[in-house]
Amino acid sequence: MAIRALVWGENVHEQESPVVAELYPDGMHNQIARLLGEEGGVETRTAVLQDPEHGLREQVLAETDVLVWWGHAAHGAVEDEIVERVARHVWEGMGLILLHSAHFSKIFKRLMGTPCALKWREAGERERLWVVNPRHPIAAGLGEYFELENEEMYGEPFSVPEPLETVFISWFQGGEVFRSGLTYRRGAGNIFYFRPGHETYPTYHDATVGKVLRNAVKWAHNPQARYPGVHDAPNVPVEAALEPIEERGGKLHEAGQEGFR
Template sequence: MTIRALVWGENIHERVNTVVAGLYPDGMHTTIASALNADGGISASTATLQEAEHGLTEARLAETDVLLWWGHRDHGAVADEIVERVARRVYEGMGLIVLHSGHFSKIFKRLMGTPCALKWREAGERERIWTVNPGHPIASGIPEHFVIDNEEMYGEHFSVPEPLETVFISWFEGGEVFRSGMTWRRGAGNIFYFRPGHETYPTYHHPMVMKVITNGVKWAHNPMPALTSVHDAPNVPVEKALEPIVQKGPTLHEAGEEGFK
């Protein structure tokens, strides 16, 4: 089964910053999608903030197995309606991979329920990423550690919920450490956050970074049909109980009536 991945990019810095444009002339989203398409098991396309409905229409999301998200400069421009639409699809089983500064995106904060804040420093320092869960599928083919020569520092404390799994931890030249690869599950959807990816550095041209992201897409993919019933809260009338019971008290609702949400 080919995994249908959709790479969402804010697509602002590539159009206004000459350094970023030089590194990613067709946009970071295109670079990421191209690397994913090198894997025969993944078919990746792109969407951007500037498109109608940010490229995330109901139909497009219904055809997406795993959504990858990169944003930074204008998280607030993402419409709340679209955020809720993406969240619903994650609950139904669509995978979500949040990259780098996407930690402050509306969708990540919506699903984490926390501020998702951290320390940072933009100094182009060396980052050593340690694989602390080598048996995890996302770490398949990844060495004990690898180095990114120039990156933005992210440091603890990272105010996210306790993860399901921690796969990678980063150490930076300035001394800070960061939980740079973590997973969660929300409803039927798998979520992976991966830290590297500052736009002024060629991080998405790094083979190990793209190997991790490719692995992440495969891990996040849920092959089961969309669990649309995850949103339901049905009223089960007394006469439809699995075992015979008798009504013993007053009710707020009529039998079968939709409840309050």
């Protein structure tokens, strides 16, 4: 069966900036969805900030294998309730791919637990992305590096947790470097952060970027059913212990009582 990918976008810059509208007349989210569907095996849908519940209703997320997220100008407009809903689905096994300035999105900061801050410069400089983990599935079919002629610079330090794996490191014309392809696991969910994608440059028309995104969706996909048990914190009674024990000392909770959260 095809992997069910949902591409989420703010759909703000496309409405307000003539430069972005010219590059992405149908919206960045629709162009990203086209890239994902180019080789088959991935079934794409899109949602935007302006949709009811930001297009991220419970049923929609339950039917999504991998969520692809692009955000920038309106991070604060995403409702906290929706952020928690998305986080719960990631913990239960939904894949999540975060693009470019989604490093400051509420959902990325929620899952990382850190400021997720970095240096930046908008100067349209060349970005060279080095493949530092060539055997990783996200790097399948790539050479030693690939280049984007015009991109926004992101520079270290990047205040995120140490990743599970680093797939790409970028070099920019101005001399900065950046860890631009990072994987994480949170609960049962696979997460990939991919740096390129500034809205005023044609990054999502680049064939190699499309290959990376398709590889990432396949990697992030968890074919197993959702695992709601990741939230459980059962109180195991003495009589259910694997080995015989006697209760000793003081206690706060009665048998079977839920713990504090």
